[in-house]
Amino acid sequence: MSHELPVSARGLVKVYGELVAVDHVDLTVEKGDVFGYLGPNGAGKTTSLRMLLGLIRPTEGSIELFGRDPHVAGAKALDGVAGFVEGPTFYPYLTARRNLRLLAAYDDGDSRSRIEELLELVELRDRGDDKVGGYSHGMRQRLGIAAALLREPKLLLLDEPTTGLDPAGMRDMRDLVRRLAGEGITVLLSSHLLTEVEELCNRVAIIRKGRIVYEGRLRDLLATAATGFRLRSPELERAKALLLAQPGIGEVTSVDGSLRFQADEEAVAALSIALGQARIGVTALVPETASLEELFLGMTEGERVEGEVAAKEEAVA
Amino acid sequence: MIAAVGKVYEWELAKLLAQKRTYLGLISAILVPIVFVVVLVLQTGGPNDVPLGRYIRDTGLAAPFVVLFFMSIWGLPLITALVAGDIVAAESHNDTLKTILTRSRDRGQVFAGKVLAVLTYTFVAVFAMGLVGLLAGTIAWGFHPLTSLSGTKVSGGHGFGLLVASLAVYFLPLAGIAAFGLLLSTVTRNSAASVVGSLMFALLMQLLGVLPGTESIRPYLLGTQFEAWHGFLRTPADWVPVIRALWVCALYISIPVAAAYLVFLRRDVASQ
Ligand SMILES: Nc1ncnc2c1ncn2[C@@H]1O[C@H](COP(=O)(O)OP(=O)(O)OP(=O)(O)O)[C@@H](O)[C@H]1O
Ligand SMILES: [Mg+2]
Numbered sequence: 001m002s003h004e005l006p007v008s009a010r011g012l013v014k015v016y017g018e019l020v021a022v023d024h025v026d027l028t029v030e031k032g033d034v035f036g037y038l039g040p041n042g043a044g045k046t047t048s049l050r051m052l053l054g055l056i057r058p059t060e061g062s063i064e065l066f067g068r069d070p071h072v073a074g075a076k077a078l079d080g081v082a083g084f085v086e087g088p089t090f091y092p093y094l095t096a097r098r099n100l101r102l103l104a105a106y107d108d109g110d111s112r113s114r115i116e117e118l119l120e121l122v123e124l125r126d127r128g129d130d131k132v133g134g135y136s137h138g139m140r141q142r143l144g145i146a147a148a149l150l151r152e153p154k155l156l157l158l159d160e161p162t163t164g165l166d167p168a169g170m171r172d173m174r175d176l177v178r179r180l181a182g183e184g185i186t187v188l189l190s191s192h193l194l195t196e197v198e199e200l201c202n203r204v205a206i207i208r209k210g211r212i213v214y215e216g217r218l219r220d221l222l223a224t225a226a227t228g229f230r231l232r233s234p235e236l237e238r239a240k241a242l243l244l245a246q247p248g249i250g251e252v253t254s255v256d257g258s259l260r261f262q263a264d265e266e267a268v269a270a271l272s273i274a275l276g277q278a279r280i281g282v283t284a285l286v287p288e289t290a291s292l293e294e295l296f297l298g299m300t301e302g303e304r305v306e307g308e309v310a311a312k313e314e315a316v317a
Numbered sequence: 318m319i320a321a322v323g324k325v326y327e328w329e330l331a332k333l334l335a336q337k338r339t340y341l342g343l344i345s346a347i348l349v350p351i352v353f354v355v356v357l358v359l360q361t362g363g364p365n366d367v368p369l370g371r372y373i374r375d376t377g378l379a380a381p382f383v384v385l386f387f388m389s390i391w392g393l394p395l396i397t398a399l400v401a402g403d404i405v406a407a408e409s410h411n412d413t414l415k416t417i418l419t420r421s422r423d424r425g426q427v428f429a430g431k432v433l434a435v436l437t438y439t440f441v442a443v444f445a446m447g448l449v450g451l452l453a454g455t456i457a458w459g460f461h462p463l464t465s466l467s468g469t470k471v472s473g474g475h476g477f478g479l480l481v482a483s484l485a486v487y488f489l490p491l492a493g494i495a496a497f498g499l500l501l502s503t504v505t506r507n508s509a510a511s512v513v514g515s516l517m518f519a520l521l522m523q524l525l526g527v528l529p530g531t532e533s534i535r536p537y538l539l540g541t542q543f544e545a546w547h548g549f550l551r552t553p554a555d556w557v558p559v560i561r562a563l564w565v566c567a568l569y570i571s572i573p574v575a576a577a578y579l580v581f582l583r584r585d586v587a588s589q
Contacts, residue, residue: 047587053419056585074423083419086588089412093335102331105324106420151420 004067006031006155006186007052012061014047021047023210024061029155029188029203034181036201036218037190044210045190049085049159052188054078065155083157083188087164088144092133096124096143099132103147118146121176138169145176156180158189162196174200228288229268232258239280246271260288318426325422325430329404333438338403342396346442349392350384350450358457368466368547373454376461378476380454381447382550385487388446389543394494394519395512396442401435401498402511405581409506414586428581432499432574439495440488447484451477466550483546489562490542493569494519500573503580536561539569 007029014022022044029035039045050056052063054070054077063069068077090099097115104110119125122142132140141161148156161177162170177200181187191197197204198218205215214221228251233239240259243252248267253260263271268285275282333339357363357373364370367386369379408414417427463476471479498515505511523540525531535541545562548555 050415050585050587053415055415055418056587057583075418075421078419078421081419085415086412089416091332091335091413092411094332098331098335102328103416103420105328106417106422108321108324108421147416 004031005029005064006033006066007035007188008064009048009052010062012048012051012063013059014044014051014056015059020210022051022058025207025210025212026215027052027188027205027212028215029186031186032181032184033186033188033203034177034201035186035188036197036204037188037207038192038194038197038204039190039207040192043207045192045207046085046159048207049083049157049188049190052157053081053083053085055085080151080154081157082148082151082153082155083159084144084148085157085159087137087159088140088147090132090135090140090143090147093131095129095131096135097128099143100147100150104150107151109150114150115146118149121149122146137164138166141165141169141173145173149180153185155186155188158187160190160192162191162193170196228260228262230255230258230260230284230286230288231282232284233275233280233282235280238278239275239282242274242278242280243271246274258284321422321426322429322433325427326433329430329434330437333400333434336407338399339438342399342438343442343445346393346396346446347449349388350380350446351453353384353387354380354450354453354457369464369550372464374458376463376473376476377451377453377455377458378460378463378473378480380457381450381480382483382546384446384450385483385543385546389487389490389540390523391516391520393442393446393491395516397439397491397495398498398512398515398519400438401495402502402513402515403508404431404435404499405502405577406506406508406511410508412588418586424582425578428578435495435499436492439491443484443488443491447480447487451480465552466547467552469552471550471552479549482549486546486549486559486562487543489545489566490539490569493539493542493566493573496570496573496577500577500580503577503584537565539566542566 005028007027009025009027012022012025012027013020025044025048027037027048037045037048047056051058052065052070054074057071063071065077065081066079068079070077090096091102094102096119100115100118101110101112104115116125119128122145124139124142124146127135127139132143135143141164145161148158158177162173165173174196177187177189181200187200189197189200201218203216204218204221206213231239231243236254236257236259240252240254243249243259243261246267247270249261249263249271251260251262272282272285363373364383364387367383369382370386372379373383408417418424460473462473463471463479465471494515497518498511501511501514502508505514519539522538526535526538526540531538542562542565545558548558
């Protein structure tokens with residue numbers, strides 16, 4: 001059964017000289033997952049994905065994509081797999097259409113109608129006869145998606161697909177990923193954006209300095225985070241006094257001109273009534289959904305105090 | 318397998334045809350014989366101390382042979398290196414290896430397609446130069462019998478056959494330079510370094526051949542094989558240099574190609 005897994009990597013290690021870029025990483029992606037591979041800059045996300053795609057040889061460990069090892073089976077192991085690492089690249093002196101036709105030929109297919117369909121999908125049909133050398137970053141990114149979909153993949157590996165896109169481009173890219181997942185494509189996407197992973201992914205692995213510090217369901221991770229609320233008011237002092245006196249409200253702190261506290265929903269409802277009765281104006285009373293962010297920071301930077309050297313390194317970076 | 322390599326080959330050619338350096342190389346290969354003939358038409362005197370140089374104005378057939386001689390020193394090696402040194406390095410430069418190596422082609426098939434494309438380019442450059450030289454020479458001096466290196470007269474038709482055979486043999490040492498360029502291109506991942514490096518290799522092979530004390534190894538130097546075609550222009554034909562060129566060049570081609578193949582199969586495709 002395990003050989004049916006889209007991705008199953010065990011004990012992946014990649015060493016560059018002195019640097020252990022990826023350190024005993026296990027990754028399991030199941031059919032239908034939208035799997036988020038989360039980590040800060042230099043954590044080893046791209047290096048991991050390169051190993052999965054057979055581009056670099058792991059120093060140690062094994063990889064199976066639908067049961068086949070790309071470092072043993074070669075291109076055959078990539079049947080049904082598509083994606084890109086570190087931004088898609090193309091031949092700058094060929095047009096987008098020609099680039100796609102070249103890649104289709106490398107896949108044993110040359111369906112022009114499919115190419116047109118995909119250019120339409122990524123909104124590049126009008127620009128398809130322009131050389132890719134003149135493409136903007138966002139256009140290249142979209143063409144990269146088209147190039148990946150040309151293979152009609154069952155598994156998509158995307159390395160920071162929204163990096164460098166403008167807000168509209170990010171939204172479109174996320175919509176597309178969601179749509180593809182809806183069509184049954186398994187997706188593994190790396191990111192350093194929590195909101196993105198939160199929005200798209202059902203499962204996550206968090207990597208820090210080459211090591212996985214969390215792997216599992218996103219929901220479980222969120223559940224471990226304490227739920228908090230944030231209150232904003234023009235009369236912060238009075239509001240704070242009221243909060244401290246209110247039952248069911250704890251850990252009240254002032255942060256950046258607003259108040260943070262822990263409470264369950266009932267207590268918050270009661271609080272809003274109390275605030276109204278005390279004629280204290282409220283400009284915002286919102287649940288703290290950024291708790292994943294805090295969790296993430298805690299996990300990826302928590303062990304920072306490993307001695308001065310480590311601290312200095314971080315400071316330079 | 319063959320169909321798979323064929324597809325890669327086809328697109329490697331398409332890529333070459335979309336790049337300026339390919340045209341730079343091929344146009345140089347065509348311009349050199351034209352300029353050569355034009356200069357000789359405008360001037361008196363000629364290249365009397367090179368093979369067939371004395372007969373340059375007797376027949377257009379002599380022109381391509383004389384051009385071959387001059388171009389062997391660095392002209393054609395440079396034209397060859399220009400593309401051979403770039404064929405893998407350009408993929409590194411554009412970071413496109415990751416794009417094509419994550420499709421359905423094995424690395425070996427991609428590599429084979431590239432080798433074939435480089436050899437095709439080299440072949441076209443040699444024949445374009447030879448045939449344009451013949452055409453230019455014929456326009457200038459007519460298509461008449463050729464005086465062979467043994468002093469006998471060879472009919473025009475026969476002479477043309479000898480030219481084609483000579484170009485084919487002349488292609489072999491150039492293919493050796495192409496193979497060396499391909500190896501550098503794979504190992505250094507740097508186009509300029511590979512072009513310069515292969516040209517240096519070609520010049521070194523020529524230099525070794527003219528230094529004193531190298532007589533014993535001279536027959537096996539790559540540069541020497543550029544003269545193998547002289548064998549065809551003797552009566553009777555002297556097959557010794559031709560046969561030697563065949564196996565010596567086979568080594569100069571296969572060893573770098575095999576080394577490049579192994580590197581290409583194993584290399585990490587990572588940002589540099
Ligand atoms: N080819 C290489 N040679 C040497 N070191 C490398 C190489 N590629 C990556 N590294 C190092 O490995 C570590 C992990 O890099 P990687 O690119 O995988 O990080 P990442 O998680 O993708 O980061 P980012 O979010 O910035 O893309 C880094 O410290 C990087 O410097
Ligand atoms: Mg990266």
